[in-house]
Amino acid sequence: xxxxxxxxxxxxxxxxxxxxxxxxxxxxxxxxxxxxxxxxxxxxxxxxxxxxxxxxxxxxxxxxxxxxxxxxxxxxxxxxxxxxxxxxxxxxxxxxxxxxxxxxxxxxxxxxxxxxxxxxxxxxxxxxxxxxxxxxxxxxxxxxxxxxxxxxxxxxxxxxxxxxxxxxxxxxxxxxxxxxxxxxxxxxxxxxxxxxxxxxxxxxxxxxxxxxxxxxxxxxxxxxxxxxxxxxxxxxxxxxxxxxxxxxxxxxxxxxxxxxxxxxxxxxxxxxxxxxxxxxxxxxxxxxxxxxxxxxxxxxxxxxxxxxxxxxx
Numbered sequence: 100x101x102x103x104x105x106x107x108x109x110x111x112x113x114x115x116x117x118x119x120x121x122x123x124x125x126x127x128x129x130x131x132x133x134x135x136x137x138x139x140x141x142x143x144x145x146x147x148x149x150x151x152x153x154x155x156x157x158x159x160x161x162x163x164x165x166x167x168x169x170x171x172x173x174x175x176x177x178x179x180x181x182x183x184x185x186x187x188x189x190x191x192x193x194x195x196x197x198x199x200x201x202x203x204x205x206x207x208x209x210x211x212x213x214x215x216x217x218x219x220x221x222x223x224x225x226x227x228x229x230x231x232x233x234x235x236x237x238x239x240x241x242x243x244x245x246x247x248x249x250x251x252x253x254x255x256x257x258x259x260x261x262x263x264x265x266x267x268x269x270x271x272x273x274x275x276x277x278x279x280x281x282x283x284x285x286x287x288x289x290x291x292x293x294x295x296x297x298x299x300x301x302x303x304x305x306x307x308x309x310x311x312x313x314x315x316x317x318x319x320x321x322x323x324x325x326x327x328x329x330x331x332x333x334x335x336x337x338x339x340x341x342x343x344x345x346x347x348x349x350x351x352x353x354x355x356x357x358x359x360x361x362x363x364x365x366x367x368x369x370x371x372x373x374x375x376x377x378x379x380x381x382x383x384x385x386x387x388x389x390x391x392x393x394x395x396x397x398x399x400x401x402x403x404x405x406x407x408x409x410x411x412x
Contacts, residue, residue, distance in 0.1 A: 168345055168370035171232045176353060177243040180235070182360040183374050188274040190329070193380065201364040206255075206348075210269070210385035213260035220350065220364050226250045229347050236412055237374040247368050249349035253342045255384070261338075265386040268341045269393055270367055273380035275329035276400055334378040335390060335398040335408075336369055345370040348381065373410035375401050 188194070196204050201220050208216035232246040252268070340346055346369045350357055357363040362379030369376055376399070390396055395403035402408045 166371075168233055171234065171244050173232060173246065175244050176232060176246055180243045180245045180352060180361060181237075181241060182358075183235075183237050183239075183377075184379060185274040185276070185332070186360040188359075188380055190273055190275055190331075193273040197359055197363070204364050206365060206381065207383040208255060208259045208386075209383070210387055211262040211265040212256075212386050213262060214258065216255070216259050218255070223250050223255075223348065223365070224350060226254050229344070231345055231347070231368070231370070233345070233368070233370045235374050235377065238406070238410070246353045247347065247349040248351035248354075249347035249365075249368065251344065252346045252348055252367075253344075255348065256341060256386075259386070261386060264388045265338070267335050267337055267387045267390060267398070269335045269385040269387055269390070270333060270378040270381050271383040271385060272332040272334075272378055273382050274332050276332055277330045278327035279330055280327045330394075330400075332378065332380070332400045333394055334367065334376055334400070335387075335393075336367075336372075336376070340369050340371070343369070343371070371411055373412055375399070375406060376410050 196202075204220050205217045206219075206223065208218070227250065228248055229251050230246065230248040232244065234242050234244045236242050256268070336346070346367070348365050349362075349368045350365055352358065352361055357366065362377075362381075365381045366379040367377050367381060385393075387393070390398045394400065397403045398408040399406070
């Protein structure tokens with residue numbers, strides 16, 4: 100049975116007075132100098148967050164869950180669909196899949212679901228599909244029109260079956276955006292800074308090598324051992340957008356298999372939001388009750404760095 104479409108509990112509709120007060124405050128701030136300092140302050144962050152909530156509130160007020168983004172005739176398809184973000188993930192596991200045309204790819208669907216899934220690209224292509232020709236609007240200021248074909252996300256979620264407390268859909272991707280220092284990296288740096296520090300127990304290196312040889316430790320991605328732990332792209336949407344008819348997991352662009360630069364083997368299309376929400380290189384879909392504990396807890400890689408979680412257009 101398809102879950103009832105409701106706003107997540109964590110997104111409360113703002114009180115009318117609070118909405119008007121926040122809007123007036125933001126307009127006043129925009130006329131002042133030093134906006135960067137304001138945005139970096141605790142007060143500024145709260146005001147910007149209120150503005151984001153207001154954006155979500157107005158979008159949901161004006162658009163019903165079934166309101167569609169504009170679709171275009173094929174004659175208006177852009178001659179070249181500019182890639183956004185990563186164009187060739189350096190991760191070893193991804194490169195192995197791409198070299199075999201994603202023959203071994205499996206999309207994991209887990210978290211707060213009744214029936215966890217592992218779906219191959221062939222299985223995803225065998226599910227009911229939707230084709231839509233829409234415009235991609237990037238936060239950098241450019242747009243492009245493309246013809247996307249893929250499986251509606253609602254179809255995949257229906258197969259998995261959502262648990263009652265599921266509120267968000269989180270997309271975990273293959274592309275590494277940066278590295279954070281791992282324990283090994285920090286230890287190596289500490290040894291360089293303090294040559295006299297305590298050495299590892301005799302034989303520890305051999306034991307570690309034996310463990311890797313036995314397959315007990317996953318091989319590090321290219322460059323990971325030297326640079327640290329990979330921070331991979333992720334994004335999230337709520338159930339209202341997840342069950343929207345134009346929200347699809349696209350595997351084709353303009354009638355051909357999705358190119359690597361545009362997110363192969365699978366990318367999200369959530370057509371009523373800006374480009375950074377259209378996660379590429381999707382490897383896993385996780386259903387959650389909240390966003391705390393994933394990345395920095397703001398719902399996406401760029402959101403953790405100051406972008407709005409709801410990027411409605």
